Amino acid sequence: MLTVFFVPLVFINIGAIASPWLLFASYITSGIGMAGIGMGIIHDAIHGSYSKNQKVNKYLGYTMNLIGANATVWKIQHNVLHHTYTNIEGADDDINAPFFLRFSPHAKKNALHRFQHWYVWFFYGISTISWVTAKDFVRLARYRKMGYLNKKNEFRDEVMKIIGWKLLYYSYALIIPLLMVPLAPWIIILAFLSMHFVTGLLISSIFQVAHIMPDMEFPLPDKDGVVEGDWFAHQLATTTNFAPRSRFFSWLIGGLNYQIEHHLLPNICHVHYKKISNIVAETAREYGMPYNTKRTFVSAIRDHVSVLRKLGKLQTIVVRQ
Structure with missing residues (x-):
């Protein structure tokens, strides 16, 4: 995946590509590689499950910074908030959407939501370009208010790291190509955006399909902030697998089609998910759990669309304690 991402960019950066179609093909290929890095390398590494050697995990986790995002922000968003509070409105950042998207029956509804199953794909596509520009800074500031990054100078140091890594990313992904590729700047910028659209569409589809589906629960805490049931039961009630028989697809997306196994056992590398899935399924059936x-x-995509359509019509559910 690192090769799929970087090799096309090397040819772009040395000015070896002069055809608009070849430029778009190269950037889109890099987009597939970027998604592969995110799902197959970064995801395991930041969970500490890529290798038994935590130094290997640490340095491979930095590949997230290398592709324009930030490992520290992702660790809080994904490892802490998403995995602890899956599908809980206001706590799980994966369903805390802007006003024009509605991923939870408890979220406030507006007239735009009735069309979200049509336009959500555009916003999935642009999600990573937002990510590598402003989202990391916005989330870092919010996480600081939530009590994270509270060590001395930790927030300031992380901001400086984000700026430095993003400057490096934009230098090799866009600025040098603008200088080296003998094509109009608007063509190069569009090709760069196409890379991110492919990456965003792939990553968002995979992660959102695992949780915004029929039969998924969206539990809320009680007045004391406690969610009913135990954590393992919560993960089974809020997560789904898809395409378990496709070995190539599973390799391509870093085993994230086995989302149940991942959520129950996030410290296990994704290469083992298929082998343990039968044990997990049998145990769930034994105890009458989903x-x-x-x-x-x-x-899975079809069912995801149906849920988005339903959420666009469904009135906000108000839970009274």
Whole structure:
């Protein structure tokens, strides 16, 4: 995946590409590689499960910074908030959407939401360009207010690191190509954006399909901030697998089609998910707990769309304690 991402960019940076179509093809190929790095390398590394050697995990986690995002922000957003509070409105950052998207029945509804199953794909596509520009700074500031990054100078140091890594990323991904590629700047910028659109669409689809699906629960805490049930039962009630028989697809997306296994056992590398999935499924059945799975990714996307449509029509659910 590192090769798929970097090799096309090397050819772009040395000015070896002069055709608009070849430029777009190169950037889009890099976009596939970027998504692969995110799902197959970074995801495991920041969970501490890529290698038994935590130094290997640490340095491979920095590949997130190398592609324009930030490992510290992702660790809080994903490892802490998403994995602890899956599908809980206001706590799980994966469903805390802007006003024009509604991923939870407890979120406030507006007239735009009735069309979200049509336009959500555009916003999935632009999600990573937002990520590598402003989102990391916005989230870092919010996480500081939430009590994270409270060591002396930790917030300031992280801001400086984000700025430095993003300057490096934009230098090799856009600025040098603008200087080296003998094409109009607007063509190069559009090709760069196409890379991010492919990456955003792939990553957002994979992560959102795992939780915004039929039969998924969206529990809320009681007045004391306690969610009913235990954490393992919560993960089974809020997560689904998809396309479990496709080995190539599973490799391509870093095993994230086995989301149940990942959420229950996030410290296990994704290469083992398929082997343990039968044990997890049998145990869930033994104790009368849900084990949600979709046969194909296409059927999962179809069900995801149906939920988005339903959320666009459904009135906000008010839970009174």
